[in-house]
Amino acid sequence: MTDPCPCGHDAxxxxxxxxxxxALAGHHTGxxxxxxxxxRDDxxxxxxxxxxxxxxxxxxxxMTSGQADMFFIYPIDATDPEAWLxxxxxxNPPPG
Structure with a gap:
């Protein structure tokens, strides 16, 4: 069995x-x-x-904190990135 990818897609x-x-913004940095x-759609x-x-x-x-925009990532299962985008x-995740 091989080790999972360090990107952590499945986690x-x-x-x-x-x-x-x-948490995902921190993972993105890592x-x-x-x-x-x-x-990309700017x-x-x-x-x-x-x-x-x-x-x-x-x-x-x-998402915005009101003072700055913060980027985060999350895994997707798509076969066509352009169509997904x-x-x-x-x-726009709610507070919590």
Missing amino acids: WAAPRTQRQAL IAHLLTVVA SRWLGVLRCTRCGRLWAEDS SAAHPL
């Missing part, structure tokens, strides 16, 4: 709260060196990233 899920999004941009601050090791996809989203909406 994370889309955040349901701002606290979870904050694995940013493994991710490359596949598709008008909505959304993107799709690919892990250079395992090839799995991550969504890139943002065109259908996606910002999560």
Whole structure:
């Protein structure tokens, strides 16, 4: 059995709260060196990233603190990054 990818794709899920999004923002910082941009929609601050090791996809989203925007990622299972991005909406996780 091989070790799971260091990106941790299987260990994370889309955040349901701002606290979870904050944890994913920290994870993003830790694995940013493994991710490359596949598709981006700057008008909505959304993107799709690919892990250079395992090839799995991550969504890139943002939330605002009122003073700054913070980017976070979460794993997605998509076969067409462009189609996923065109259908996606910002999560805007609620406080908690």
